[in-house]
Amino acid sequence: MRTRLLAALAAALLLLAGCSSGATRDDGRITLRFQSLAWQQESVAATKDLVREWNAAHPEVRVEYVQGSWDSVHDQLLTAFEGGEAPDIVHDASDDLADFAYGGYLADLTGLLPERLTSDIPRRSWETVTFGDGVYGVPFLQEPRVLIANAAWLKKSGVRIPTPGRPWSWAEFRQVTERLSGDGKYGVAWPLKEPVSATLNLSLTAGGRLFHRGPDGKVTVRFEAGDEVVPRTVHDQVGTDRSAPASTLGSGGSDTLPGFFAGRYAMVPLGFSYRQQIAQQAPEGFEWQVLPAPAGRAGLTQGVSPQTLSIAEDSPHKEEAAAFLDFLLRPRNMVRLALGDWMLPTGTQALKDPALHTREHGWATGTALARHLRPAPAQSVRGYPEWKDKVATPALQEYYSGAIGLPELRERLEEDGNLVLARYQR
Amino acid sequence: MRTPTAARAGQYAALLAYLVFLALPFLWLVSTAFKPPRELASLHPTWIPEDPTLANFRQAFDEQPLLQAGLNSLAAAVGAAVIAVLIATPMAYVMARQRGRLTKAATGWVVISQSFPFVLLIIPLFLVLKRLRLVDSVPGLVMVYVVWALPFALWMLSGYVRAVPVELEEAAAVDGAGRVRTLVSVTAPLLAPGIVATALFAFVTAWNEFFFALVLLKTPEKQTLPVVLTHFIGAEGVADLGPLAAAAFLATLPSLVVFALIQRRITSGMLAGAVKS
Numbered sequence: 281m282r283t284r285l286l287a288a289l290a291a292a293l294l295l296l297a298g299c300s301s302g303a304t305r306d307d308g309r310i311t312l313r314f315q316s317l318a319w320q321q322e323s324v325a326a327t328k329d330l331v332r333e334w335n336a337a338h339p340e341v342r343v344e345y346v347q348g349s350w351d352s353v354h355d356q357l358l359t360a361f362e363g364g365e366a367p368d369i370v371h372d373a374s375d376d377l378a379d380f381a382y383g384g385y386l387a388d389l390t391g392l393l394p395e396r397l398t399s400d401i402p403r404r405s406w407e408t409v410t411f412g413d414g415v416y417g418v419p420f421l422q423e424p425r426v427l428i429a430n431a432a433w434l435k436k437s438g439v440r441i442p443t444p445g446r447p448w449s450w451a452e453f454r455q456v457t458e459r460l461s462g463d464g465k466y467g468v469a470w471p472l473k474e475p476v477s478a479t480l481n482l483s484l485t486a487g488g489r490l491f492h493r494g495p496d497g498k499v500t501v502r503f504e505a506g507d508e509v510v511p512r513t514v515h516d517q518v519g520t521d522r523s524a525p526a527s528t529l530g531s532g533g534s535d536t537l538p539g540f541f542a543g544r545y546a547m548v549p550l551g552f553s554y555r556q557q558i559a560q561q562a563p564e565g566f567e568w569q570v571l572p573a574p575a576g577r578a579g580l581t582q583g584v585s586p587q588t589l590s591i592a593e594d595s596p597h598k599e600e601a602a603a604f605l606d607f608l609l610r611p612r613n614m615v616r617l618a619l620g621d622w623m624l625p626t627g628t629q630a631l632k633d634p635a636l637h638t639r640e641h642g643w644a645t646g647t648a649l650a651r652h653l654r655p656a657p658a659q660s661v662r663g664y665p666e667w668k669d670k671v672a673t674p675a676l677q678e679y680y681s682g683a684i685g686l687p688e689l690r691e692r693l694e695e696d697g698n699l700v701l702a703r704y705q706r
Numbered sequence: 707m708r709t710p711t712a713a714r715a716g717q718y719a720a721l722l723a724y725l726v727f728l729a730l731p732f733l734w735l736v737s738t739a740f741k742p743p744r745e746l747a748s749l750h751p752t753w754i755p756e757d758p759t760l761a762n763f764r765q766a767f768d769e770q771p772l773l774q775a776g777l778n779s780l781a782a783a784v785g786a787a788v789i790a791v792l793i794a795t796p797m798a799y800v801m802a803r804q805r806g807r808l809t810k811a812a813t814g815w816v817v818i819s820q821s822f823p824f825v826l827l828i829i830p831l832f833l834v835l836k837r838l839r840l841v842d843s844v845p846g847l848v849m850v851y852v853v854w855a856l857p858f859a860l861w862m863l864s865g866y867v868r869a870v871p872v873e874l875e876e877a878a879a880v881d882g883a884g885r886v887r888t889l890v891s892v893t894a895p896l897l898a899p900g901i902v903a904t905a906l907f908a909f910v911t912a913w914n915e916f917f918f919a920l921v922l923l924k925t926p927e928k929q930t931l932p933v934v935l936t937h938f939i940g941a942e943g944v945a946d947l948g949p950l951a952a953a954a955f956l957a958t959l960p961s962l963v964v965f966a967l968i969q970r971r972i973t974s975g976m977l978a979g980a981v982k983s
Contacts, residue, residue, distance in 0.1 A: 313924070319940040321769055345926070347770075349936035351943070352920055355825070359921045363832040365841055367924070373941070474942065532943050542749035557944070561747035 310341045310597050312604060315348040315367035317587075320556060323620030330616065334607050341600045343369075354379075361385040361592070368595040369604065374408035374419055375477075375585035375659060381416040382662075387591040388414035392602040397609055397627075405626040408586055408655040417588030420609050421623040423552035424573070424582055424649040425482060426642070427468075431567035433460065433546045444572045444580065444648035450486065450513050453574040457523035460546040467523040469545035470514055471531045475676040476668045478549070480657045481583035483510045486576030490693070491661050498705045499661050501697040503690040509576055511679060512686065519682045529680050541566060549573060552646045556622040559641055570642025572649055580649055583656035586626055624650050663704030671696045732958065738951035739763070746947050762948035763956075766938075772953055774927060775934040779913055780960065781844050782930060786851035786912035787905040790859045793852065795901060798863030799893070803872070813864070816857040824917050832921060842924045850918050855908040862907065866900025867893075902968055910961055931957045 318327040324347075331345045346367055348356065354376055360366040361380065370386070380386050390413075398406075401419060409417040434441060439456045442448040448456065457467025472478060480490060487506035493499050517524035525545070528536050533550045534557060540548050541563055558568060572580055589608070591601045607613070611629035615636065618625040624646055625631055636647045658664040675692040678684045684692075733753070738746065740758040745751070766772060801809050831850060832841065840846030870893055878888040894901075916932040923929050935957060938950035 317941075319937060320946065321765065324769060346924060347926055347929075347934075347937050349920075349933075349939060350941040351936050351939050352917075355828075355917070356920050359828055359832050360924075362829050363836050363841065365832075365836065365924065534944055534947075537747050538749040538751075541747055544749070551942075554944070557747075561743045563744055 309339070310600055312341065312343045312369060312595075312597060312601055313346055313367040314343050314369040314604070315346045315371055317348050317350050317353060317371045318617075318621065319350065320621060322556075323617065326616045326620035330608055330613055334604060341597070341604070343604055357385075361594075364594055366592040366594060368592055368597060368601050370590045370592060372417070372588050372590065373585050374417060374588050375656060377409060377417050377588060377590065378411055378660060378662065380590075381411040381414065385593055386416040387593045387595065387598050388416065389418065389591065389602065390415050392591070392598060393418065394602075394606050397606055400611070400627045400629055402626070402628065402651075404654055405586060408584075408659055409588055409590075411660060417590040418605055418609060419586035419588050419626050420614060421618055421621055422584045422586040422626055422650075422653055423623045424584065424646060424653055425478065425549055426552055426573055426646060426649070427547045427571040428540070428550050428554065428558060428642075429547045429569050429571050430540065430543065430545075431569040433543070434569075437546075441569075442571050442574075444645060447572045447575040447580055450509050450574045450576055454513055454517060454521065454523070457517055457547070458521045461521070461523040465543070466525050466545045468517060468547045468549065469528040469531075469536045469539060470518070470524050470549060470680075471533045471536045472514070472529045472677075472680060473532045473535075474673075475529075475680065476672045477583075477585075477656065477658075479510055479514075479676055482549075482573060483507050484581045484583050484654060484657065485573065485578055486510060487578045489657055491657050499701055501667075501694050501701065503693050506577070508686065511676065511689065513574075514680055515682070515686075518680060526681060529677070537561060547571070552624065552642075553622040555641050570645045572645060580652040581654055582649075582652065583659075584653045585656045585659065587621075587623070624653075661701070663701045666704075667697050667700045671700055735951055735955050735958070738947060739955040741948065743948060762952035765946075766949040766953040766956075769949060770934045770937055770953065771926070771929075772931070772934065772956065775929055775931045776957070776960070778844060778923075778928055779930040779932070779957075782847050782851060782919070783909045783912040785845070785848035786855060787909040789848065789852045790855045790908040791901055791905045794856055794859040794863050794904060795897070798860050799867050799889070801860060802864040802867035813861070816861050819857045828917070828921055831918075835922065841922055842928060844923075844928060847919060847922055847930075848912075850922065851908070851912040851915065854915075854918070855911050858911075859904045859908055862904050863897070863900055866897055866903075869900075870896045906964065906968055909964060913961055 314331065316324075316327050318324045328345055331343050334343050348371065353372055357366065357370060357372070357380065361383070366385065372380075377386065397418065405419040405422070406415060408419050409415055437460055439459060440448075440452075460467035480488075483490065483506065486509035488504070488509065490501055490503065490507050491499050492502050514524065518526050518529065528539070528545075533548070533554055536545065536548045536550075537557065539545050541561070552570075555570065562568060573582060589605055591598050591605075595601055608617075609627065611625075611627055611633070614625040614627045614630035615633045618630065619635060622641075624636070630636075631647060631650055635643070637644050658668070661667075672693060675684070675689055675696075679686070679689040737753055737755060739762055740760070741755045742757055742759045742761065745755055745757065801812060835841045835846050835850070838846070840849065874892055874896070875888050878892045883891065914932060915930075916936070919930040919933050920936075923933065931953075935950065935953055938946045938953065940946075
């Protein structure tokens, strides 16, 4: 019986193998597979349009658009890389690239990209995709964290409206949110379901670095005065001033929008691209505006992990893939991608485009912040994902909710955190 | 003391409460699918959309190849269900009827194999399928689904086989029926509800499966519905809720239809078995 069953299974395998597509192109054309993570209606359309334009102009190098998803991109790419079946061109975010770069799955783009593109993107953006001596992606879209505010409420309250030239300090921000609160309403709602990246990236405004690289190249965690400013502000707004509700601390950005539209919160700190949802979902007549995040002693500096385009190391057509990237990221095309995703382009030429300087939907405010954006602090720290999940996320969540105080937060981030990082740096 | 009528009313009330509990997420999904964006972001959401719209469905179909993905899912799920049942039925019969160390070990293995996490299996599986040239093909995915569904299908079916009185087979043998005749004419009809239930389990498992489909299917035209549904979700879990709900609602319909059609068959099969035994 067992022998018969095995034989039947083997026969089924052979039958299925016969049905497999596994077709190879024999028309001499090169086909590049481009896995895009564009997901909003406008950004998918913009990306597909650009692929179509490339294909029309380059019949010998055809690009095939493959839709990926942010939710699962890491596992999916890891499996594809391991199996030697990765797409030629990979869309991802810079904070997801370290493992792939160090694992040898991504091509070093040094020398592959044209000077036009290399010089158009600022050095600080290139730093987000530089691992060791190599460059493993092209950073092309980024978003600062901004305050989305109920414009009518702010105007009526008479508070000073901040601008990129004259932002609120963190202390002033706290005063403003306290002034706006009362009668079941709050000055701000912090959606901190993922508290670590939001806290670390905003902490750069106050000079917080948290991760310090020694002369031996090893990284240690030190929670210093600059690192305290943002967490303490949030903690005090929730626990002392009652100017921020505790209920949104576990929420994602989208979850806070109904309360924002209903007038329960005057402001919500969100990524710049959330404007698309707000424009789409805001009730008729709802006035909203984009304000810069508060500034500390380092001004408006904040951390970002740009979206990136990389080339798989296994791709036999790296030069053609680089040529496609060059096309896709020409200033005019970068603007189309940025508008589609409601984000900022990294390219300096693209950033000058008038479409990105309109007051409508706060584009001008966001564009003014672009030069203050720096690599996210943990960008190249090995062991960061484990530190984030096992140490920093629970510690910050407990601190924000008032379960622990600042000394214990510091102790856990530093002592527990350094134990985790040490394992990756032996 | 409670009267039988009161007890029955209590039972119905409990059943109703349970049904409502089960139906709530689905009803909310349907409601969301027909709401315009502004109603989706309301602090006081309503069950019945105030301004119902089909725009979410239009957008979902415009943005993603839902029909093609649905056909792919259907092919994978039906293929997995049919093959899993074809393989599992004779194996389950042996496991149920032949008691011995080997069958005990096999049963143990079946249970243990259910605890393997997907992530542990996916890379070796990917490499095997690549060697067989079955990556990026629906038949390859069917094979994976069959392997994935088989242990539970075996476990499930062997329970059904054990429920068929062995005396019936012995009686058939006494009447002169051969082994094959007994299996086809006596055992198989009694097993029908179990086979249908097992097929349904394999179908639904394959229909809903996401991770293997995500990793194994690269060509957009071959992707299945669960994979395509994730295309409505952006970074940090931000979702295009309206089109996502519309697409998810459509994706649940085939399962519901299959359940509705087969549920009667399961029930009638059970009753038929009861009468015969």
